[in-house]
Amino acid sequence: MINITLPDGSIRKYESGTTGLEVAKSISEGLARNVLAVKVDEEIWDASRPIENDVHLRLLTSRDTEGMMTFWHSSAHLMAEALEALYPNVKFGIGPAIETGFYYDIDLGDQVLSKNDLEKIEKKMIELARQKNEYVRKPMPKAEAIAYFEEKGDEYKLELLEGLEDGSITFYQQGGFVDLCRGPHIPHTGLIKAVKLLNVAGAYWRGDETRAQMTRIYGVSFPKAKELKEHLRLLEEAKKRDHRKLGKELELFMFSERVGAGLPIWLPKGTALRNRLKDFLTKEQAKRGYQLVSTPHIGNKHLYVTSGHYEKYGEDSFQSISTPREGEEFMLKPMNCPHHCEIYAHRPHSYKELPMRIAEFGTVYRYEQSGELHGLSRVRGFTQDDAHIFCTPDQLKSEFLDVLDLTLMVFKKMGFSDFTAQISLRDPEKPEKYIGSTENWDAAEKAIIEATQEVGLTTVTELGEAAFYGPKLDFMVKDALKRSWQLGTIQVDYNLPERFDLEYTGSDNTTHRPVMIHRAPFGSLERFISVLIEHTAGKFPLWLIPDQYAIIPVSDKYVEYAEKVKAEFEAQDIRGFVDGRNETVKRKIRDAEVKRVPIMLIVGEKEVESGKVSVRLQGKEDGDKGAMTTGDFVTFFKQLLEEE
RNA sequence: GCUGAUAUAGCUCAAUUGAUUAGAGCUCUUGACUUGUAAUCAAGUGGUUGUGGGUUUGAGUCCCUCUAUCAGCUCCA
Numbered sequence: 001m002i003n004i005t006l007p008d009g010s011i012r013k014y015e016s017g018t019t020g021l022e023v024a025k026s027i028s029e030g031l032a033r034n035v036l037a038v039k040v041d042e043e044i045w046d047a048s049r050p051i052e053n054d055v056h057l058r059l060l061t062s063r064d065t066e067g068m069m070t071f072w073h074s075s076a077h078l079m080a081e082a083l084e085a086l087y088p089n090v091k092f093g094i095g096p097a098i099e100t101g102f103y104y105d106i107d108l109g110d111q112v113l114s115k116n117d118l119e120k121i122e123k124k125m126i127e128l129a130r131q132k133n134e135y136v137r138k139p140m141p142k143a144e145a146i147a148y149f150e151e152k153g154d155e156y157k158l159e160l161l162e163g164l165e166d167g168s169i170t171f172y173q174q175g176g177f178v179d180l181c182r183g184p185h186i187p188h189t190g191l192i193k194a195v196k197l198l199n200v201a202g203a204y205w206r207g208d209e210t211r212a213q214m215t216r217i218y219g220v221s222f223p224k225a226k227e228l229k230e231h232l233r234l235l236e237e238a239k240k241r242d243h244r245k246l247g248k249e250l251e252l253f254m255f256s257e258r259v260g261a262g263l264p265i266w267l268p269k270g271t272a273l274r275n276r277l278k279d280f281l282t283k284e285q286a287k288r289g290y291q292l293v294s295t296p297h298i299g300n301k302h303l304y305v306t307s308g309h310y311e312k313y314g315e316d317s318f319q320s321i322s323t324p325r326e327g328e329e330f331m332l333k334p335m336n337c338p339h340h341c342e343i344y345a346h347r348p349h350s351y352k353e354l355p356m357r358i359a360e361f362g363t364v365y366r367y368e369q370s371g372e373l374h375g376l377s378r379v380r381g382f383t384q385d386d387a388h389i390f391c392t393p394d395q396l397k398s399e400f401l402d403v404l405d406l407t408l409m410v411f412k413k414m415g416f417s418d419f420t421a422q423i424s425l426r427d428p429e430k431p432e433k434y435i436g437s438t439e440n441w442d443a444a445e446k447a448i449i450e451a452t453q454e455v456g457l458t459t460v461t462e463l464g465e466a467a468f469y470g471p472k473l474d475f476m477v478k479d480a481l482k483r484s485w486q487l488g489t490i491q492v493d494y495n496l497p498e499r500f501d502l503e504y505t506g507s508d509n510t511t512h513r514p515v516m517i518h519r520a521p522f523g524s525l526e527r528f529i530s531v532l533i534e535h536t537a538g539k540f541p542l543w544l545i546p547d548q549y550a551i552i553p554v555s556d557k558y559v560e561y562a563e564k565v566k567a568e569f570e571a572q573d574i575r576g577f578v579d580g581r582n583e584t585v586k587r588k589i590r591d592a593e594v595k596r597v598p599i600m601l602i603v604g605e606k607e608v609e610s611g612k613v614s615v616r617l618q619g620k621e622d623g624d625k626g627a628m629t630t631g632d633f634v635t636f637f638k639q640l641l642e643e644e
Numbered sequence: 645g646c647u648g649a650u651a652u653a654g655c656u657c658a659a660u661u662g663a664u665u666a667g668a669g670c671u672c673u674u675g676a677c678u679u680g681u682a683a684u685c686a687a688g689u690g691g692u693u694g695u696g697g698g699u700u701u702g703a704g705u706c707c708c709u710c711u712a713u714c715a716g717c718u719c720c721a
Contacts, residue, residue, distance in 0.1 A: 103716095112647090112648070113648085114648095114649090115649090198715090199648090199649095199715050199716070200647090200648065200649090200715085200716085201647070201648065201649095201715055201716030201717065202646065202647025202648065202716065202717060203647080203716065203717045203718090204646080204647095204717055204718065207717075207718070208718085209645080209646075209717085209718045209719080213646065213647055213717080214647090214717095215647080215648085216647090216716065216717075218715085218716080244713095248655080249655090255712090255713090257694075257711065257712050257713095261711085261712065261713090307721090308721090309721055312721070313720095313721060316645095316719090316720095317721095334721060335721055337721085364721095366720075366721075368719085368720070369645050369646095369718080369719060369720085370645070370712095371645060371646070371647095371716090371717085371718085371719090372645090372718085372719065372720075373712095373713090374714095378720080467721080469721095486720090518721095552680095552681085554678085554679060554680055555678045555679050555680095556678070556679095557678075582677090582678085582679090583679085583683090583684085584677095584678095584679050584680095584683085584684060585679065585680050585681060586679090586680090586681070586682065586683070586684090587679095587682085587683055587684080588681095588682095589680095589681050589682055590681095590682035590683055591682085591683085592682090593682055594682080594683095600681080602680065602681065604679090604680060605680090606680085614680080614681080616681060623681085624681070
């Protein structure tokens, strides 16, 4: 007999070789029907796999992330089975579960799949699912595994096998379909009740640009049709928050084919928003001892030869601008740091002046690949909220802490609580990839790790993700469709001070090399605003929003009063507009609601007589706040601002 | 950059298998209405169907080029 400990702490005795499914059955039939997989100690197993020892056991259902991951992985196998039935010559790459759903990379030769084909595959999947075929696990000797896929002619699976050790290889079979797979899987295909194949895209084999491009089919599935419907509804909702759509609707920014791809054009309302973000950060930085500088949009090519960027990115950048003078070339600046290094270098520095923090909202231009351009999130011209801190190695940690504090403050103010902080360190295997001394790297990595620990920040650490010039800390935030984007970044740099021969005189009266920190809490205004739009669905916080209120006169007789009220508010730094159109009140309210104007002020006969405004808040059930005097409104408004 | 898809009025979308004058709603303009908390009514303006070529008696519709956009991959100083 073995002891199985359940999550509630209870211990039950079973025969050795009992499966998770049998354990579930012993608790309740209903539960057994919903079990997708089991967590045995820290590993996820098939629910049908015999348990031989004393373990902690958790039954995973569709309520558990791990349960759904298993479900989706099994769905990928089901899709593969359907594909093999419909396209006998198909070859398979990999087919994993992803955060929401699954995909399979396949090679169909010259065949191209259309939307209709996807529906056909879905139908086949459901048909196969109804057969309730069990997913059967089979350990497989490597030689046999190779023989199987050689016979089948699937070179992708053969390549995957190369990387696997004999003895660790397992196959899974459901119905007539067999696949190389580590598992685990759900008990049987019948649990997959609802399937939607979402799209088809190209994907390089093993993520390598130089290798074959396969067809990737993305899909999602659920144990209940209702769940699929709900998922698709949420997806639709998310699309409504897409910043590209809202940016157009709210008249924040635009693109023009004639101006050029990836070059955003900011409209008046968007510019107002941008400037408010800039003001906010500028004030915050001033408190922290940053000095603003301003540098040109272009720089001599030699500047980038010196910085090393020309060698690394020259070919893939906007090409240099020539002048009437032979041999003279300028480049659009792809970053601000070389200019800032020149600012540092313009005169000698004493250690007493450090740290020196210089900041600039610097607009930079990078020739991003055409397929990469994406609304405001990935553009070819954008403004970084850039700053460079030049400090002594001893000051690195405290500077890092201050920048970290600033970045977290910004995120908090914007209400971004759901972000990932990633520490990128050296690849210890490849020290030759990095420049700078081992001592410096050790110190910098230690400074980053300690700083994040001191502020209690949860981080993920990636080895080998550091830039060649130093370790960094990046902040990632997800957009409406759960795509991850990097916003803020803090990077330590030993390279540029070296290349620009930056120095300071220490207390020992000898010259030393300063350390440089690049940092941008927003990252870029463009990307930051794109994420802000998607997180708020266009309902920006009051302090940021272009129009804080709309005054809605009941008829054109009250426009004059409305204008007077507006002037009064303007004097109090409350901004908005009068909707003086010859339209009904209902109509003007609807338009303001749709445009997400947070406060509507209705004025008519009653208000004119009493010197009041009737207040309605946007998008709220209890939005009607009744009439208040303009003076009371100012107080009310300032209170709302405070509460943010 | 790669794979696949898409491009019709300012916006969102129609337009049998290639066939008369490319339609609708919203926006905009004009007129009527003088409005009290999510769309008042009527009329009107608005298109070289993304670009350049081709096939055809005839192209929004079929083929090619380029540009832009969308999904994903790759990349991201």
